[in-house]
Amino acid sequence: MVFEITPRSGTAFLLNKGQKLTVIDPRGEQVADLLAFSRADPREVISSGRSLDYASKLFLSTGDPLYSNRSKVMLRIIADDVGRHDFLLTPCSEDTFRIIYGDEHPHRGCFGNLAEALAPYDIAPDQIPCAFNVFMNVQVDGGTGALTVEPPLSKAGDSIVLEAEMDLIIGLTACSALQSNNHAFKPIHYRIDDPVA
């Protein structure tokens, strides 16, 4: 069963240890911000700093683990059609649109969508860290450090598969930032598969 996240929205759901989450870009060039919290204690949360440090690289793909702030593996990427995702930048938010785009009446962005979706799990907005930004294509100039947000490399139907290594609460969006999605807001699809018996 495939679930749809409509454009510029988000959701949250449970993912059990051993289950596989497939995130699909049905139309191409659409980002999905992914958060993970431990169900046993939601103060344990996905950590870009630990994941990038232990991998000694910026761009994670097949085989790479996503660590928590307690250095435990939360998820592992087990398949990846695209190979380019971002783990540097914060979910887009009212502040993003105000500060970067100069919007006077900003959309609440992925941050607002995630905050609403996670509230029933008693996760407060302040607990939202850097997301693993699936399909987001941030180009990095190693010399100057300049970051530029380019169109995602994902084509229609491309996907990434992540396996849970603990019981998790997942937050997932269809990203709301114009630049990140080549200036068109599209849906994101996802599927959850049980371990093969």
Place this chain on the structure above:
Amino acid sequence: MVFEITPRSGTAFLLNKGQKLTVIDPRGEQVADLLAFSRADPREVISSGRSLDYASKLFLSTGDPLYSNRSKVMLRIIADDVGRHDFLLTPCSEDTFRIIYGDEHPHRGCFGNLAEALAPYDIAPDQIPCAFNVFMNVQVDGGTGALTVEPPLSKAGDSIVLEAEMDLIIGLTACSALQSNNHAFKPIHYRIDDPVA
């Protein structure tokens, strides 16, 4: 008055809005991990994701603000002798030394030092985010994404000055990771200056 942080240790202190914090590398090639929490509500904390996103660059220096997870400016860099600091990687920890160095009896690292120093301010270890790693020299390959930790560019006596834009609790270390400090653990000095009347 100059305070000393002895090698492989850390401290925490209050910094008022308008005060300037000078972090000094007295011997050269020594990193200092810097954390900031809002005194009004320590759930508001320094955010690498927001700071790098709004700056659209990896390497922050003079004039650049360090944002909180609520997109408020906590600190602003107002002078910088070195121009190369890291905001990607997590504070070194028992886990760092176990996972990256393979140590069997790992040091508690900056993470453990910060956790102890911040405990009297009711800040729990889980609340420790990515630090602003003063003087840390992480080279980035923009093509492959590879991250390599190189000797700091700081020479004896070099410093960075940050001005507080809100009342803060600061955590600060003399970093404990061999690679980050060109394989020698040295002290860090710091000074707090009141606004000129």
